[in-house]
Structure formats: C-alpha cells, structure tokens
Amino acid sequence: MAKTYEPIATTTLGxxxxxxxxxxxxxxxxxxxxxxxxxGQSATGGLQMRLNSDSSSNYSYTFLNGDxxxxxxxxxxxxxxxxxxxxxxxxxxSSFITQxxxxxxxxxxxxxxxxxxxxxxxxxxxNLWRKTPEAVNRIDIITSGGYTINxxxxxxxxxxxxx
Numbered sequence: 175m176a177k178t179y180e181p182i183a184t185t186t187l188g189x190x191x192x193x194x195x196x197x198x199x200x201x202x203x204x205x206x207x208x209x210x211x212x213x214g215q216s217a218t219g220g221l222q223m224r225l226n227s228d229s230s231s232n233y234s235y236t237f238l239n240g241d242x243x244x245x246x247x248x249x250x251x252x253x254x255x256x257x258x259x260x261x262x263x264x265x266x267x268s269s270f271i272t273q274x275x276x277x278x279x280x281x282x283x284x285x286x287x288x289x290x291x292x293x294x295x296x297x298x299x300x301n302l303w304r305k306t307p308e309a310v311n312r313i314d315i316i317t318s319g320g321y322t323i324n325x326x327x328x329x330x331x332x333x334x335x336x337x
Contacts, residue, residue, distance in 0.1 A: 176286060177335070179207065184330045190322050194315040196331045201278035201309050207251065207255065208272045208313065219321025220260030224314040225284065225303050228257030229254050231304040238277040239297040255316060256301035259290040264324075268292030277310040284310060 180203070183196055199206070210221070234251035257272035270290035276282055286301040313331070317323065 175229035179259070179332045180237045180335060182206075182331045182333050184328065187325050188322060188329045192270075192322055194323070194329050196313045196329075199311045199313065199331070200275075200333065200337050201311070203278065204276070204290075204336050206274040206310070206313075206333040207260075207332040208274070208315075208329065209270070209332070210259065210315070210329045211269045213267050213324040215264060215322040215324055218282070219317060219319025221258050221270070221321070222318055223258050223286065223301075223314050224255050224316060225305075225310050226308065226312050227314065228303070228305050230305070233303055235301045237297065237299050239252070240294060241295045255302060256286050256288075257299050258286070258288040258301075258315070259299075260292065260321075261275055265309060266293045274310060274313075274333060279307065280309055281307050283307060292306055295331045317335075 181182065185194055231252040231254055233253040233256045235253065235257050237248045239246045258272050268290060270288060272286055272288040275285050277284060282301040288299040290297055315329065
C-alpha cells in the first residue's frame with residue numbers, strides 16, 4: 175500500500191489560544207486533512223476555519239448532530255467562516271478531522287467535510303467556500319462564543335499525495 179498521508183505541520187499549544195494558523199501551505203498535494211485534539215476553557219462555543227484569511231460572507235454549511243438518543247440538523251449560508259467542531263466540556267478532550275478537497279485547484283469552490291466527537295456527541299459539518307476559486311495556502315482556526323483552546327491541544331495538518 176502506498177503512503178498517501180504526509181504530515182505537513184503539527185502545533186501543540188504551549189498556552190491557551192483563540193487562534194491557530196497554518197500558512198505557506200504547499201500546493202503539491204491533492205487534498206488536506208486537519209486533525210485536532212482539543213480541550214476548551216468554556217462549555218460553549220466552538221471552532222471555525224477561515225481559508226486564505228477570507229472573512230467575507232463566502233461560507234455555507236449543513237450541520238448534523240447526534241448523541242445516541244436524539245438528532246438535529248441545521249443549515250446556514252453567507253457565513254464569515256466554516257464551522258468545523260465544538261466542545262461542550264472543559265475536561266473531556268474533543269477530537270475532530272476536517273478534509274479540504276481539491277485545495278490547490280484554482281477552478282472550483284472548496285468543500286470541507288468535518289467530523290468531531292465530544293462528551294457523547296457526534297457531529298458533522300459539510301462546508302462550502304464560495305470565494306472566487308483559488309488555491310488554499312493558509313488556514314486559520316478561530317474560536318467563537320467565548321471559547322478558548324487550552325494548553326496542550328494539538329493540531330496536525332496532512333497533505334494527501336496523488337496515488
């Protein structure tokens with residue numbers, strides 16, 4: 175089996191933060207995978223992502239959530255960031271994985287698939303970045319709702335090689 179995941183960068187927070195940035199991302203892969211293992215400092219809020227520092231209303235998402243006994247969903251458009259995860263615990267780690275397909279393509283909008291789990295909840299987001307097509311070379315992970323990412327949280331960015 176060919177090795178297809180190649181680690182690009184890893185960040186382990188040495189202090190609490192509201193932002194994590196990966197920049198100067200090479201365009202030599204087909205897709206990107208971002209994996210995070212986090213604990214927050216509040217029980218509300220979550221993580222969002224901006225591509226290439228774009229904070230215009232170019233993002234939309236569909237959200238699905240389940241906890242084993244109930245399920246919910248929602249949609250939104252004209253957002254200023256992509257939604258990728260939330261953590262409803264200040265003690266239980268939350269993990270997420272976000273795929274950015276065709277990130278280096280300059281002719282298509284970008285689709286982001288994000289899945290996470292935390293404290294008995296499983297959720298999924300399908301995001302679309304509808305900015306004039308360009309290659310993604312910067313990812314900013316930002317927080318919302320007063321959420322802060324605790325010390326020791328890790329983020330790893332992988333590139334997917336063409337088979």
